[in-house]
Amino acid sequence: MNSEIIITKxxxxxxxLxxxxxxxxxxxxxxxxxxxxxxxINNVTPQGRSTKVYPDDIIWINDDVYVVKREK
Known part of the structure; x- marks a missing residue:
């Protein structure tokens, strides 16, 4: 699965996320x-639940891939 996640900030x-x-x-x-x-997150394990994710970051969760995008 490859999905986009839209964020507003x-x-x-x-x-x-x-x-x-x-x-x-x-x-x-x-x-x-x-x-x-x-x-x-971009092939790095997050250090905790408050690790920041930015637009254009790629997130892998098990076998699923998500791309973070900023709302326009």
Whole structure:
């Protein structure tokens, strides 16, 4: 799967992005999600749930790929 995620600000935290995608339902679940899944931002493992994601970053979550775009 290859999808675009549209954001309205200069960045979004990885925890909020994963919640926006719908993979978790609460912000508190992100810690467990990051521990139990393979998540990469531009091929780098995020350091925590507040790691910032910027437009044009590529996010890998297990076998799915997402590209972050800024709303125009």
């Amino acid at each position: 200069d960045f979004i935290e990885i925890g909020k 994963i919640k926006k995608i719908g993979l978790i339902t609460t912000g508190g679940a992100i810690k467990v999600f990051l521990k139990n899944n393979i998540v990469k």
